[in-house]
Amino acid sequence: MSNRLLIRGGHILSMDPAVGDFPRGDLLVEDGRIAAVGSVLSGNGATPDAEVIDATGFIVIPGFVDTHRHTWETAIRGVAPDATLDDYFVEILDTFAPHYRAEDVYNSNLAGALECLNAGITTLVDWSHINNTPQHPDAAVQALRDAGIRAQYAYGSANTSLSDYWFQSTIAIPGDDVRRVRETYFSAGDSLLTMALATRGPGFCVPEVVEAEWKLARELDIPITVHVAMGRLAGRFGMVKQLSDMGLLGPDTTYVHCCHLSDEEWELVARSGGTVSIAAQVETQMGHGWPPVVAAMDHGLRPSLSIDVVTTVPGDMFTQIRAAFAAERARGNAVFWERNEAASGLLTARQMMQIATVNGAHVAGLESRTGTLAPGKRADVVLIDARAINIAPVHDPYAAVALCADVSNVDTVIVDGAVVKRAGRLLANTARARDLVESSRDYLLGQVEDAKKPA
Template sequence: MTTSEAPAPGRPVVLRGGTVLTMDDAHTVLTDADVLVVDDRIAAVGPALDVPEQTTEIDARGGIVMPGMIDTHRHMWQTAMRAYGADWTLTQYFVWYYLEHGKVFRPEDIHAGNLLSAWESLEAGITTTVDWSHGLQTVDHAEAAVDALQAVPGRFVLAYGNIQAGPWDWTADPAVRSFLDRRRTGAEDLLGVQLAFDVTGDPAFPERAAFEVARELGLPVTTHAGVWGATNDDGIRLMHENGFLTPETVLVHAATLTADSYQRIAASGASISVSTESEQSAGQGYPPTWQVRRYGIGVSLSMDTSVWWSGDLFSAMRTTLGADRSREHLEAHVKGETVTHVHLRAEQVVDWATRGGARALGRDDLGSLEPGKKADVVLIKNDASPVSFPLLNPYGQVAFQAQRGDVHTVLVNGRVVKHEHRLVGADLPAVRRNVEATVDHLRSSLGEDAWLAGMNPGLPDEEVLDNPYQYTEYKSESTREARGSMFGEPGAGT
């Protein structure tokens, strides 16, 4: 049965005749091949598959079928302010959200941002998104965040955080612990839970209490690490020496660290979520993939926040390739050498956008198209675009040529959530109304002058470079010590 309509839920689906990037261990690429989905699983991959009766056929000829992409770090609650901070530095971001205005977000504002961001992810072929939700001032905010995620047919992980309070305080709140225990189960395997907080490097290590709660509840921890002016090697050392740096730990950015920290991360099995668009623009540090590759550390990709940047991993892949290759060429030029073969290839960043995210989340059932895996599948095909052909290097096509408008079909858990370039079941006018209400609330709460000034906010009287976290008095100028070269430690490149 072939149809141009969105397939009925519960019916098998086969994507016919595409170029299939399986992203299996061998990175097998199949041409003129099919992917059969039955229930929530991939049933078969190969040419001219026999399929059950009443299977819906989707024509994938001329297109690329690949695993759903995975974003391991996105502040979804900020999406209602899309592009507001386009010209911010990281310091201005700290000023706006951490010091001045983050507290004015109500639960309904968290809901509005999450709902918009969740649909945005699916539209771009991102089937799993980690909601790095550090605006959860109350459990009501958290309930609103999860309600929004569960209203959208994607796969999400709520990384629970609160930048307005110390992690040792909010993790001790019985209401928070009850929420975490209740929300981490069920949801048809479409909702996961992490804890999200940063480690300042305070020698007293007050964050220990939060790590202990995470361990007690069996929850992974994700943390901004190696961020200029905020976190550094001291935090990595404290986590490692106290046994809290584990394979489940996801370190975001990790861009201003020394060899000692990268060695500790590699030894622990922790992974790094690289947000290249963010690191290039905001100033966390030079995107670290060139160092991370040297130490064999696992990498996933992320977009950080739409208050600044785009919300799709096509941008993440191409900016990551650009940053890594730029560093490689420039460092060679400093030594009077010429790079003749780049180390980072398109195939590798496609892996990071799929398998890398699955590894970071401990989800062996995601990230590749193999029988028995969860059916999170993306078809990239756009017959109306001259950029869609010729299809010569499928990894290069995904990493450098494709964009969200080329995402033809998306399946999550076997359910078609985007078909023929249109989201299925998305009431975007209602989403727009909620977002507009949030914007109106923020503008009225701040006042028009403060709202306009916030697009390029000045600095407050207190110093924010030593400590943007207002829940602690600890300060350390080591978060902005001079680097040995423009790229970090001398000779640290590959």
């Protein structure tokens, strides 16, 4: 089989100003890397041996990047549709999480990663705070590998007790096991899989644990991701200010949610070079606070989007784009309404596409590899079927994807040059993945029901 792939005749949105967009363009992939993007690459003798994908009538975009998802929760999808954040800690972390076996993590990560690919999410930050045994991270990483997704595996704490792990916890993430996982799975430099540390941070942990976990990540030269400023739980802790006072801020840290950061804390994040992940549907639905997309941008940051938990919200990026877009424009419009002025300077559909792609790659530390359709980048590419009745006729391709498309329009998905979805169907064994995750669902529900029975 040829190691060259030509995507021909699509409406290319490169998300790279230096490359630009092509209403009818070609994209050439060689050995998993984007070799060329332009108006006419076919027919000039340069691509005789390439496999051709006819993209006429399709919008060609970089793969979406989800910068924060607890993928292990796929087996309990939809169990907490009406939950607040307070409810989530009890209903999920104190009820289901203690019963998770390593195989349940594998089954969930496999099905969850395939769900991402099906929805055009080619890069995932897997915030994996379910490491109840050393076998749990092994299972999580293996599932990501088997799915064929580009992923940053963020090693988190165990979750066998809410009081032990989330109420001023004195239990640090086990450094020896983090080192083992890094050496075993992440020693290669240029791979689909990279590693991070998913920390709980001040307020949830005592200062000694916070310092130990930050020190561990920096010893191993892996990035850090932490939830901050969300709802009553983390909003009241002033976590970024505490981290600053401890001398721990740095460009290696992603701050998730950020709904209640003070102006001082925003400045601290920006000056330290930190990055931001926003889960708009969760934040508005579960009571974390308003998605702070504009606040992040106003402080010179490049916010990204994430799904967070499928226990309560959908697992696709289209939902997140629209939730963030609507929430921020609602807030902006309200300000102008109160002033009795015409609204101006609001978020645009084009900005939301940037946030969902190249900004996500920036936040995941992978902007040199993915996030745009530019020569030299790895080929993470999605074809959106713009002929479909919910998209046609197309006037603005950015609006067509950001505001009209849904998962049903994700026709073709390519990760690192490999086609993983073609003609609307994943090439993976989805029946097996569904059977596995359903078996975990049944086991976990049974365990929870047994635990409720009187002794």
